[in-house]
Amino acid sequence: MYRNILTQLRQSFPQPVSDRVHDSYVAHTVMRALDHVDQLKTDLPVLGPKQPLDYAAARRSELADQGTDLEQVVQELVGYMRGASLWGHPRNQVNVCPPPTVAALVAELLAGLANPNLVWDEVSHRFALAELEMVATLSRLVGYDSQRSAGLFTFGGTACTLYAVRAGLEKALPHAMRDGLGELPVVLGSECGHYCLKSVAGWVGLGTRNVILIPSDARNQMSVELLAEAARTFLRRGKRIACIVATMGTTDSFGLDDLEAVLSLRDELVDEFALDYVPHVHADAVIGWAWAVFRDYDFQANPLVFRPRTLRALAATVERLKGLERADSVGIDFHKTGFAPYVSSLVLFREQADLLRLGREPSDMPYLFQTGEYHPGRYSLETSRSGAGALAALANLRLFGRSGLQALLGHLVEMAQALRELLESKPSIHIVNRENFGPVTLFRVYPPSVDTFKVPEREMSDPTFASELARHNEYNRQLAHFLHQEAMSGRGILLGQSDCYRHTPYGEPIVALKSYLMTPFVEEHHLQELVDKVLQAQGELESRLVPSSS
């Protein structure tokens, strides 16, 4: 009896030997799915209307006795696309989520089909080359000597930081991998950095209390003086430093740390305290890495004809990326500024030896590595590691080339600058990350009576303005709510919101509206629409506020 089921199910696998008829059935199945998806496309920045979700029903799910035929399954799968964000829609400016390219999608499909495991070249074969080609390419791009560097694809920018902190621990406490943490070193990073540093510290057993977050300035970069002070305090107390993380492109505001100064400080500390190890410096460049394509852009000749404002923004970012080649490791997310689907992250080490510190005893892995010569599974945290991320990254870099990525990023920066120009011309709008030059613009809207030449400044610095700040936070939350509803009804632009883009020096959160441009389809008229809509929302809010306040 089971044979009947088996025979039928065999049709649901790609055929192991050539069968053109079956191939066209597979292709047709994929096409049907895409067709269904197409029908969900409207003017909305999401696929079809976004309806409330029935979580209770989802929690009651269980395995059915009978299977479902492939056509039916595909239909059901497409159902999960309903309401999904269309990251490529020019009215979708929510977050650092890129629309994936067709090349990357095909890469994902092929990687799924071949199902390589990057643990070992025996089971990944040419996908191992794809990974190594990306390691070499990105090493060159960030300025590493690709003969000495090493790296691997892993599960996100979080995991890149995990690899860096774990390698740094091994440097600060040799044999900690075997012996565990006898003492607890500290890790240092920016208060504007990503929370994953705390997650990592917790997960590796350092504890989040051993994460020291350094205050940042209005440019959202950590103060190197305060970093120096903190580092010296801990070293004087006999604490070790497992890792210093410099963030090259903060998540919300595109702040860029002064990596060169951080590296110089690290070198000074080694001498000053005669350390018997060199504290690891990780560049969390999961967002900012892509701007390395502008490192040798001719800003004078400007062959791609960017506007002066764009050039200035790009040049400022390139200036900040100096020092990338001296960082001990770099985190790179292709699923952010590389236009690949999740998950495609590469962690690179300047010195291969640092990655090898994480190696295991060969005797612990008797089932692997009898053949071949590429065995990243000897030092990767993961055992099974998909080849999809590496192939998707490769697909996009081949598709774009340097000038393609320059054009894509340049356009996003150009549009962000155009948006800023529009926002700056409105007296009730204040851009809060004006010193950051990426694709993200954070701004606050104030009631018309507020003097935005003085108030934002005072809210930031003067604790007696805390209640004003809180009131204006609430004002912006309400605006965000209104704008969200409008966008979901097909009017205006879907923006992001940050409940705490940063804290004031006296510790209060600052709420901001966020336009994160990641779509190549955005044009200036969308930005005009955005500004008009924000002003309309403000008018709406004011008309509601008048009766209650009089």
Ligand SMILES: *Cc1c(COP(=O)(O)O)cnc(C)c1O
């Ligand atoms: C997104 C982000 C991370 C986390 O990366 P994931 O790929 O989401 O795990 C880390 N650091 C920065 C600066 C980020 O923006």
